[in-house]
Amino acid sequence: MTGGSPLPIGGSLEVWLAIVLIGIATYGFRLSFIHLFGRIDEVPTRIKRPLRYVPPAVLAALVFPDLVTIRPSVAATLVDERLIAGVVAGAVAWRTENVMATIASGMVTLWLFRFVVFA
Structure with missing residues (x-):
C-alpha cells in the first residue's frame, strides 16, 4: 500500500476522532437535558421563555x-x-x-x- 489513508473509508485519523468526539459530546448534551427535565416537575419560567424561540x-x-x-x-x-x-x-x-x-x-x-x- 503506497501513500493514502490508513483508514479504509478515507480521511485522516484526526478527522474521524473529531467526528466521534463531537458526536459523543452532542449525545451527552442532549441526554443531560432529558435527564434534567425528567427529574424536575416544572420547567422554570426563565428557561421556558427563551425555549419558545x-x-x-x-x-x-x-x-x-x-x-x-x-x-x-x-x-x-x-x-x-x-x-x-x-x-x-x-x-x-x-x-x-x-x-x-x-x-x-x-x-x-x-x-x-x-x-x-x-x-
Whole structure:
C-alpha cells in the first residue's frame, strides 16, 4: 500500500476522532437535558421563555439558505421560484398563523412557478 489513508473509508485519523468526539459530546448534551427535565416537575419560567424561540430559529436556519440564492443578476435572483414561494408562505404565515396553510401555500406557489410559469 503506497501513500493514502490508513483508514479504509478515507480521511485522516484526526478527522474521524473529531467526528466521534463531537458526536459523543452532542449525545451527552442532549441526554443531560432529558435527564434534567425528567427529574424536575416544572420547567422554570426563565428557561421556558427563551425555549419558545428555538423552533422558529431552527426552521429559519434550515429554510433561509435555500430561499436566498445569488444569481448572475438581481432580476434573476428576485424571480427565483423558491424566493417567490418563500415570500408567499411567509405572508400566509403572518396573516393566518396556520402551519398547514403556510406549507400548502408555499408548495403550491413553488410548483406553480416551477412547472407552469417558468416551464
